[in-house]
Amino acid sequence: MLTVATGNKAVATAVKHAKPAVVAAYPITPQTEIVEQIANFVETGEMEANYIPVESEHSSMAACIGASATGVRSFTATSSHGLVYMCEMLHWAAGARLPIVMANANRALGPGWNIWAEHSDSLSMRDTGWLQVYVGSVQEAYDATLMAFRIAEHEDVMLPVMINLDGFTLTHIMQPLETVDIGDFIPPCKIAHAIDTANPGGYGTLTPPTEHFKFRWDIERAMRDSVDVIRETEDEFARRFGRRYAPVEEYRCDDADVVVVAMGTLGKEAEVAADILRNEGIRAGSARLRWFRPFPAIDFGDKELVVIDRDYSFGYGGILARELQAAFGITPYSVIAGLGGQEVTYDDIAGFVRERKPGAEFWFGVSD
Amino acid sequence: MYEIRLHSRGGQGGVTAAKMIAHAAILDGKYATANPFYGAERRGAAVVSFIRIDDRPVRVYSQIRNPDLVIVLDATVMETVDVLQGIKPDGTVLVNSPHPVDMKGYPTSRVDLTAIALSIGLVLAGSPILNTPLLGACAKLGLISVESAREAIRETFNDERNVQAADQAYEELVK
Numbered sequence: 001m002l003t004v005a006t007g008n009k010a011v012a013t014a015v016k017h018a019k020p021a022v023v024a025a026y027p028i029t030p031q032t033e034i035v036e037q038i039a040n041f042v043e044t045g046e047m048e049a050n051y052i053p054v055e056s057e058h059s060s061m062a063a064c065i066g067a068s069a070t071g072v073r074s075f076t077a078t079s080s081h082g083l084v085y086m087c088e089m090l091h092w093a094a095g096a097r098l099p100i101v102m103a104n105a106n107r108a109l110g111p112g113w114n115i116w117a118e119h120s121d122s123l124s125m126r127d128t129g130w131l132q133v134y135v136g137s138v139q140e141a142y143d144a145t146l147m148a149f150r151i152a153e154h155e156d157v158m159l160p161v162m163i164n165l166d167g168f169t170l171t172h173i174m175q176p177l178e179t180v181d182i183g184d185f186i187p188p189c190k191i192a193h194a195i196d197t198a199n200p201g202g203y204g205t206l207t208p209p210t211e212h213f214k215f216r217w218d219i220e221r222a223m224r225d226s227v228d229v230i231r232e233t234e235d236e237f238a239r240r241f242g243r244r245y246a247p248v249e250e251y252r253c254d255d256a257d258v259v260v261v262a263m264g265t266l267g268k269e270a271e272v273a274a275d276i277l278r279n280e281g282i283r284a285g286s287a288r289l290r291w292f293r294p295f296p297a298i299d300f301g302d303k304e305l306v307v308i309d310r311d312y313s314f315g316y317g318g319i320l321a322r323e324l325q326a327a328f329g330i331t332p333y334s335v336i337a338g339l340g341g342q343e344v345t346y347d348d349i350a351g352f353v354r355e356r357k358p359g360a361e362f363w364f365g366v367s368d
Numbered sequence: 369m370y371e372i373r374l375h376s377r378g379g380q381g382g383v384t385a386a387k388m389i390a391h392a393a394i395l396d397g398k399y400a401t402a403n404p405f406y407g408a409e410r411r412g413a414a415v416v417s418f419i420r421i422d423d424r425p426v427r428v429y430s431q432i433r434n435p436d437l438v439i440v441l442d443a444t445v446m447e448t449v450d451v452l453q454g455i456k457p458d459g460t461v462l463v464n465s466p467h468p469v470d471m472k473g474y475p476t477s478r479v480d481l482t483a484i485a486l487s488i489g490l491v492l493a494g495s496p497i498l499n500t501p502l503l504g505a506c507a508k509l510g511l512i513s514v515e516s517a518r519e520a521i522r523e524t525f526n527d528e529r530n531v532q533a534a535d536q537a538y539e540e541l542v543k
Contacts, residue, residue, distance in 0.1 A: 004387075
């Protein structure tokens, strides 16, 4: 059905269709509309779920962990300070192999106080064992949320999934949204190690040095297996609903000499920049990285890369640029732009490409 | 792509107006987005919303710098904001005003949305509702169809006076 929705509404609608048994949440700008909408669905009987309003994000994740440990589907949403406040519990969720799904409205961390888009919040949770996907439209926010449940709960994965959408830029924009009848796209939630009162067991007990590393390796093995599960899920989604996704969304990359790599909405804006540059005779393309964990394998050949980071690792560099450099031995032109909602237009992105200096780092609005 | 920048004050319904215009365009079979700029504004502060309408999916998320159309829901914002900033050379203006307004030579339409809202009692918390009649004016300008304007209003508000106000604005717009 064709509707019109914000990114937040799209996520909430997908969650309604995925039918989680438990939603535990604490509101935070610019995510609040997601949990507000879900609370409304539950209140009006449109959705059957146990909605638990908690007193903090640490508790919302703890409640999802508790729910998931009993073997049911659970969901929460957060942003920025809320995400880092639940950091300890994020490790717990992945370590306990609980397929919780969470939406994160990407937002800068203070101080200075800022409520606008930045990827530093989720990227600082890079090593928690969560799968991370970054979306670029309202439609994709809906589609990726549906797929997240299927991927997380797959027996080869059993890891939590974080759907990231740019705060305000995507959470609050109004775009067309085609919703689907999901049928049996998401199979019933089955967690083999769920709490069973008939067969009591210990959870989170002391794990000695002789055992701990085995559980860590198991997380990594699942993370590697998730690559196939993601591909299979995206293929099945395309077969059923006609919209195709891949770990990297490539636009005019095939014959490109230079490719802009970005995540989220800047990756969509980069497509318009590529069109402009093509008209000037510069063979440009855009590669929008959707999955950040597991980190996708990409063959850029000998193309030059302009990487836009809406984040920064102080004392090191743009996180995406550095990861691409480490993974593929390339020397990108690293652009730091869009921090805290800084305006970045397709014209600006075209400018980054025209002025690129491989190996250099450019802070938009700061560097000359 | 047709780009509209809408100037209003917090509490006047500019954000909802932008959403309804985009919604109506989508109902017309086009692609559209509405992205208000959310700041720390409070009721009464000058705010701005952006609407893009195109025949293909809109991939742009940044603010509109060179609008085709500038809509001014509250003429007093012009005392502090240069609403014509960046307007395209062939751009046009739509102002909520009972009188003709000189917009530096840019073709300007006007309609008294405030009077329309007040005349049929469309008042919320002491403020006249300007966004639903605005859709009628947009339909008259050919941005959206009358049917889609009505449908977008009805999907947002369940008070038929909003549709009546839009119809009235459609009739009263002075080009």
